[in-house]
Structure formats: C-alpha cells, structure tokens
Amino acid sequence: MTWSCGLLPIHKRHTSKMNSKVGVLIFLLCVTGICVFWRGDVSSYFAPREERPWACSSEDEPLFMQRFSKFAEPFLSVNNNLSEDNFNWWKRLQAESRSFNAYKETVSKMFQMIPTSAEDEASSPDRCRSCAVVGNSVNLKKSHYGPLIDFQDVVIRMNRGPTKGYEADVGTRTTHHVMYPESAVNLENNTHLVLFAFKILDLEWVTKALSTGFSGSSYAPIASNIKANKDLVMVLDPAFMRYVHEEWLQKKGVYPSTGFMALVLALHICDEVHVFGYGADSDGNWSHYWEELRNKKLKTGGHPGDVEYAKIKELDQNQIIKFYRGG
Structure with missing residues (x-):
C-alpha cells in the first residue's frame, strides 16, 4: 500500500476525490434548482429594488401622498x-348606546389584560420593511x-381568510391578523x-x-374564547377609522x-x-376566494367598495403601493 505524506492511501484518495466531485455536482444542481424556483416563483414579480419606485421612498414623498398627513x-x-x-363619531358606526365614560372604563380594563402600548418592529434607514396586505377577494384564486x-x-x-388548502395562492405566513x-x-x-x-x-x-x-351576544355568533397571544394584541384607534x-x-x-x-x-x-386580494370578480360580485358564491348580487353594504377600489388603483398608479390584481 503506497502512502503519501500522511494523507489517505492513494486508492482511497481517488475514491475521496470522486465523492467530492459528486458532492459538488449535487450542490450545484441544488443551487441551480433554487435559482430556477426563485426566478419562476418569486423574483419574477419584482423589478430590481433600485428600479422599484414604490420601495422605500425617499424623504420627498410623491405629490399624491402630500394630500394625506400620516x-x-x-x-x-x-x-x-x-x-x-x-x-x-365612532359610536354611530354600529349604534353604540353606551356613554363615553363606559368606553373609558372598558379600555382601562382592557389594558390590564393586553400590552399598554402597541410595540412593533420599526423600519430603519438601513432596512426596508415590506408588507403584504392580503385581502379575501376571489381574485386570489389561481x-x-x-x-x-x-x-x-x-x-x-384579515377576518376569516384561511391559508390551509390555498397556500399556492395566498401563502402560509401571518404576522398580523386583523379581526x-x-x-x-x-x-x-x-x-x-x-x-x-x-x-x-368588541373591546370587552x-x-x-x-x-x-x-x-x-351580537348580530352574529361570537366565539367565547379565542386562541391568541395576549402579549401581541394591538387595538386600532377609533380615531384612525375616522381619519x-x-x-x-x-x-x-x-x-x-x-x-x-x-x-x-x-x-x-x-x-x-404589496397589496393582494382586493376587488370584485368579473361579474361585479364581492366574493371570497374560499367560498362558492350564492348571492349573485353581493355588494359591499355600507362600505364604499367602488370608491375604495378606485383609491387602491390610484395608489398603484402613483407608485405608493404595488397592487397585484390576480385572476
């Protein structure tokens, strides 16, 4: 058996080299596969970041946004x-009959259960924080x-929008769930x-x-208990709704x-x-991606659906958001 400077025997070195070559080949094939997936399934949606005018806008906000103070x-x-x-203003939304003092007492009790402030990870000058806002429109299908x-x-x-069984169209991750x-x-x-x-x-x-x-009790059934992390609860300010x-x-x-x-x-x-899953279907019905529509005249009730959709398109045209219309 011939040895060389304390290394493996020569016939084993040949075997080791072959194994290394096979390993490298497998690694390269895996990387290639990942790149193909990336191009086909994710990056094809994106222009390069420096070419995306909606991404991490500069200090000078577009004219459209100047109409709105944050x-x-x-x-x-x-x-x-x-x-x-x-x-x-808020109490008229659903005919609230109780007083302002009752509201304040309820909020005080609520903050004994949930965090006293809504802390969330903030963006920074060296980090662009991206959001996917996922609506429930039937346009998400396929x-x-x-x-x-x-x-x-x-x-x-938001609301009852499921992910299980619809992963290809709506994804799997949820960081914030509005309800x-x-x-x-x-x-x-x-x-x-x-x-x-x-x-x-709702606060109670x-x-x-x-x-x-x-x-x-309410106008629809309400779950008496819910599985959620009480330390991650955030409550929208009613004044924000008015805004x-x-x-x-x-x-x-x-x-x-x-x-x-x-x-x-x-x-x-x-x-x-990035905005997904908004808008009516081709027949003008505001249906959900997980349901078979029975009411063929389903509209948006007291919500100005057409006005909201026009505003979303305007935001997209002014490059404030990126709107993905779906099917």
Whole structure:
C-alpha cells in the first residue's frame, strides 16, 4: 500500500476525490434548482429594488401622498386617549348606546389584560420593511401569489381568510391578523391579533375571550374564547377609522371596510406595501376566494367598495403601493 505524506492511501484518495466531485455536482444542481424556483416563483414579480419606485421612498414623498398627513398613533395605548368628539363619531358606526365614560372604563380594563402600548418592529434607514396586505377577494384564486406574499417582512391578513388548502395562492405566513369579534379565528402564538373595534362590546370581548371567556351576544355568533397571544394584541384607534373615512375616502359610504383600513394601516407601519386580494370578480360580485358564491348580487353594504377600489388603483398608479390584481 503506497502512502503519501500522511494523507489517505492513494486508492482511497481517488475514491475521496470522486465523492467530492459528486458532492459538488449535487450542490450545484441544488443551487441551480433554487435559482430556477426563485426566478419562476418569486423574483419574477419584482423589478430590481433600485428600479422599484414604490420601495422605500425617499424623504420627498410623491405629490399624491402630500394630500394625506400620516396619523400619529394608529393604535390605542394608555397614553393615547380618544377624544369625546371622536368617540361620538365612532359610536354611530354600529349604534353604540353606551356613554363615553363606559368606553373609558372598558379600555382601562382592557389594558390590564393586553400590552399598554402597541410595540412593533420599526423600519430603519438601513432596512426596508415590506408588507403584504392580503385581502379575501376571489381574485386570489389561481393567482400563485403565495411565495411572493410569504417573502414580505410583514404579512397582514384579515377576518376569516384561511391559508390551509390555498397556500399556492395566498401563502402560509401571518404576522398580523386583523379581526373583530364576529370574524375572529384562532391564531398562532407568534401572530399579532389586530383588533378593529366598532363598538364597546368588541373591546370587552378581546379582554374576556383571552381570559375568563366572553358571554355577550351580537348580530352574529361570537366565539367565547379565542386562541391568541395576549402579549401581541394591538387595538386600532377609533380615531384612525375616522381619519381613513374623512381623509382618504372623503366621507364616502358609512365607514371604511376592514380591508381598506388595513391597507392604510400598512402605509403607516411599512416602507413598501404589496397589496393582494382586493376587488370584485368579473361579474361585479364581492366574493371570497374560499367560498362558492350564492348571492349573485353581493355588494359591499355600507362600505364604499367602488370608491375604495378606485383609491387602491390610484395608489398603484402613483407608485405608493404595488397592487397585484390576480385572476
């Protein structure tokens, strides 16, 4: 047996070299496969970052955004108190009959259960924070947007929109889930529950559903308990709803939809906003991607759906957001 300077025997060195070559070949094939997937499923949606005018805009905001001042604090906190004027606007949304003092007492009890301020990871000069806002439109079906949605830093979903069984079109990740009691679903422990409260009962619900159990009633069934991390609960400021209705929608409709408020919220917490799953189907029906439509005249009720959709297209045209229309 011939040895060489303390290395492996020569016949074993040949075997080792062959194994190394096979290993390198397998590695290169894997890398190639990943690159093909990346180009085919994710990066084809993107222009290079420096060519994406909607990404991490400069200090000079486009003219379109100059029409809107950013809302200082989108979420409630112990130091962010609602004015009585804003309360009186909010209480009309769903005919709230209780007083401003009842509201304040309920909020005080709520902050004994959830964080006293809504802390969220902020963007920084050296980091562009991207959001995927995922609506529930039927236009998501067969869109294959799933990988692109999961690629974003923040993934905002809302109400009862499921991911299981629809992963290819809607993705799998959820960092923030917008809901109200009548649309509540269980959440993973690392997902923020973002409550859009339309009445005092909604604030009572989030307090009790995460502790002793809720026993009230509403216009639709409400879960008495919900699985969610109480340390990640965030509650939208009712004044933010008014801001969206008056500044963004010019008071059209009774009040904004959950979906449109979630989109405007994303503009406040992210540098780069990608919007999916909004708009009516080809017949003008506002249906969901997981349901077979029975009501062929399904519209948006008190929400100004057409006005909101026109505003989304305007935001896209002005390169404030990137809107993916789907099928």
